[in-house]
Amino acid sequence: xxxxxxxxxxxxxxxxxxxxxxxxxxxxxxxxxxxxxxxxxxxxxxxxxxxxxxxxxxxxxxxxxxxxxxxxxxxxxxxxxxxxxxxxxxxxxxxxxxxxxxxxxxxxxxxxxxxxxxxxxxxxxxxxxxxxxxxxxxxxxxxxxxxxxxxxxxxxxxxxxxxxxxxxxxxxxxxxxxxxxxxxxxxxxxxxxxxxxxxxxxxxxxxxxxxxxxxxxxxxxxxxxxxxxxxxxxxxxxxxxxxxxxxxxxxxxxxxxxxxxxxxxxxxxxxxxxxxxxxxxxxxxxxxxxxxxxxxxxxxxxxxxxxxxxxxxxxxxxxxxxxxxxxxxxxxxxxxxxxxxxxxxxxxxxxxxxxxxxxxxxxxxxxxxxxxxxxxxxxxxxxxxxxxxxxxxxxxxxxxxxxxxxxxxxxxxxxxxxxxx
Numbered sequence: 001x002x003x004x005x006x007x008x009x010x011x012x013x014x015x016x017x018x019x020x021x022x023x024x025x026x027x028x029x030x031x032x033x034x035x036x037x038x039x040x041x042x043x044x045x046x047x048x049x050x051x052x053x054x055x056x057x058x059x060x061x062x063x064x065x066x067x068x069x070x071x072x073x074x075x076x077x078x079x080x081x082x083x084x085x086x087x088x089x090x091x092x093x094x095x096x097x098x099x100x101x102x103x104x105x106x107x108x109x110x111x112x113x114x115x116x117x118x119x120x121x122x123x124x125x126x127x128x129x130x131x132x133x134x135x136x137x138x139x140x141x142x143x144x145x146x147x148x149x150x151x152x153x154x155x156x157x158x159x160x161x162x163x164x165x166x167x168x169x170x171x172x173x174x175x176x177x178x179x180x181x182x183x184x185x186x187x188x189x190x191x192x193x194x195x196x197x198x199x200x201x202x203x204x205x206x207x208x209x210x211x212x213x214x215x216x217x218x219x220x221x222x223x224x225x226x227x228x229x230x231x232x233x234x235x236x237x238x239x240x241x242x243x244x245x246x247x248x249x250x251x252x253x254x255x256x257x258x259x260x261x262x263x264x265x266x267x268x269x270x271x272x273x274x275x276x277x278x279x280x281x282x283x284x285x286x287x288x289x290x291x292x293x294x295x296x297x298x299x300x301x302x303x304x305x306x307x308x309x310x311x312x313x314x315x316x317x318x319x320x321x322x323x324x325x326x327x328x329x330x331x332x333x334x335x336x337x338x339x340x341x342x343x344x345x346x347x348x349x350x351x352x353x354x355x356x357x358x359x360x361x362x363x364x365x366x367x368x369x370x371x372x373x374x375x376x377x378x379x380x381x382x383x384x385x386x387x388x389x390x391x392x393x394x395x396x397x398x399x400x401x402x403x404x405x406x407x408x409x410x411x412x413x414x415x416x417x418x419x420x421x
Contacts, residue, residue, distance in 0.1 A: 048384035049344060050321040052313035052367075055378050061313040061353070061369055063321035064342035066362035067108075069094030070128035073121050093128050095119050095363045098356040100144030100186075100281070101330035102153070106338035108330070108354055109153060110364060111142035118142060118155065120170065121364075123338040137164060137172025144186040144234065144281070144328065154194065154210075156184040163187055163196060163208075176213030178206055186281075188237045190258060195235060195243065203229040205243070205260070219243075219260035224250055226262040234282040234328060238290075238305070246282040246292060251275070253282060253292055255307065266307035271297055274309040281328020285351060285369065293326040293355065300329060300355060313367065314355065315386045322386050324360035329353055336368070343368050346376060 051059035067073060070093045097114035106124035117133040132139040132155070140159035147153055151168030161182045165173040176194070178184045183200035189210065196206040203222040208215055220229050230249035237243055242263060243256040252267030267276050277296035284290050289310065290303040298316040300323075303309055314323040333351035336343075343349050349368035357363055372378075 049378070049382055050384045050386070051378075053311060054383055054385060058371065059347075060311065060371060061367050062344060062347055062349075063313075064339050064352075064366045064368055066320050066365045067095075067121060068361060068363040073123060073126060073128045075126045093119075093130065097358055098363050099327045099358065100142065100156070101328060101354045101356050101364065102145045102147035103330045103332035103335050103352070103354050104147055104151070105332075105334045108335070108364065109145055109147065110356065111145050111155065113141050113143065116141055118145070118153070118166070123335070131166065131170050132164070132172075135172060136175075137166060139164060143184070146187045146189055148189055154187045154189070156187045156196065158183050158185060163194065163213075174213075176208060179215060182206075185232075186234045186236075188235050188243070190237050190241060193258075195237065195258075197232055197235045197245070199229070199232050199248075203232060205235065205245070207258075219256070220245075226254065226265050227256065227260060229254075233280050236283050238284045239286065239288060240305075244282055244284060244290060246279045248276075248279055251277070251279065253279065253290070253303070253307070264307045266303070273301060273312055276301075280326065281356075283329045283331050285331050286333065287350070289369075291329045291331070291353065293323075293328055295325045295327065295358075298323045298326060300326065300353075314365075317386050318360060319387060320362050321365065321384075322362070323355060323357050323365065324362075325358040327356045327358055329355050339366060339368070342366070344372075346372055348372070 050063035052061040053059060095110055096112050098110045099113050100111035102109045106122065108121040110119040110121065112119050116139050117130045118139060120129045120131060132142065139155065139157050142155045142157050144156045145153055153166040155164045157164050161178050161180065161184065162175040163184060164175045167173045178196055178198060181200045181202065182198050184196050185199050186197040188195040192210050193216065194208040194210045196208060198204050198206055201222065203220060205219040206215060207217045220227060222228060222230065224230065229245065229247050232245050233248045234246040235243060241258060243258060245254045245256065247254055251269040252265050254265045255263040257263065269275060271277060276294055278294055280293040280295045282290065282292045288305040292301045294301060299312045299314045301309060301312045314326065316322060331351055331353055335352050336349055339352060347370055349370040351369055353367040353369060355365045
């Protein structure tokens with residue numbers, strides 16, 4: 001509880017306990033316990049659904065919930081405990097400035113660039129913890145994280161100029177140097193090879209042995225031609241083994257072979273779908289759908305494997321379901337059971353999407369990708385929508401935000417970047 005406010009459930013129960021002035025102390029506690037338990041009984045809510053796209057189009061994305069720290073993860077103190085303990089201050093841990101995200105089986109790892117450290121949100125065991133804040137595994141500016149099938153975490157740390165590795169038990173294992181000059185911002189894995197995206201002046205992909213850190217080869221380089229990059233921000237490898245790169249200051253995404261040959265590029269400067277102002281994190285679902293965050297327009301664009309635009313979700317704003325300077329996306333199907341309570345009973349969720357916002361109150365937003373049965377009807381009362389963005393907020397999102405480097409000006413030219421990531 002904050003300040004001197006009491007939980008509304010306690011306020012309702014308190015007069016009933018107070019009238020038993022002749023009861024023994026044990027009796028009072030017993031009655032308070034029973035009443036507090038009754039007040040804590042779960043209630044079904046009929047909250048409107050935030051869907052993308054909204055009906056009458058066929059919805060494919062449902063916004064579920066958000067989290068910004070321990071308060072949304074850990075088991076809340078019961079009303080009875082609050083009654084007994086009173087207004088005891090709590091020092092809850094929180095995410096400060098998230099960037100990269102990874103998720104597996106109810107556990108979400110968030111790169112916090114301001115702390116700095118790696119926040120561990122365990123929705124399975126309802127705990128919040130932080131790693132990488134001391135010792136040889138201490139992080140300086142963790143940008144992105146890769147979580148492999150065995151539970152190893154590979155963290156791209158731009159200030160350490162290394163890929164820092166943590167084991168399945170979250171303990172530090174080792175760190176691989178990225179050849180200088182270096183500014184690693186993302187990492188991908190294919191079999192025994194690590195693909196490290198370096199957005200320093202070299203603007204290249206460094207391919208390393210995942211066991212030893214030995215550099216095997218490099219791909220790309222600075223420039224505007226296909227296969228070259230200008231301040232690239234993110235990369236991943238799709239199910240079929242191709243590389244996908246978010247080429248930020250060329251306002252495009254590129255699909256490459258693992259040897260660096262260009263398959264296709266897509267994107268131009270602009271605010272329409274299929275265009276980018278500040279494309280950031282890029283990840284691919286098990287179905288091959290490509291998800292790209294745009295920090296300026298504050299949406300997630302979705303493409304097929306041929307680079308054709310499908311739809312988008314999110315949008316600017318300060319309400320749950322909206323995004324504020326989104327950085328990247330994590331995709332996971334194994335975490336669905338731990339968010340089932342938020343998913344509409346008739347919505348068939350195929351996997352979850354965890355989207356990080358660098359600012360605002362709702363720092364990690366959780367969405368489900370799936371569908372309703374064919375012909376399913378929802379009434380207008382069941383549907384929510386994001387409120388329209390005011391002119392001031394819209395201008396802040398696309399032009400003057402502290403994180404809005406690389407946005408095209410009115411002439412379509414790039415402004416100077418304010419940050420490197």
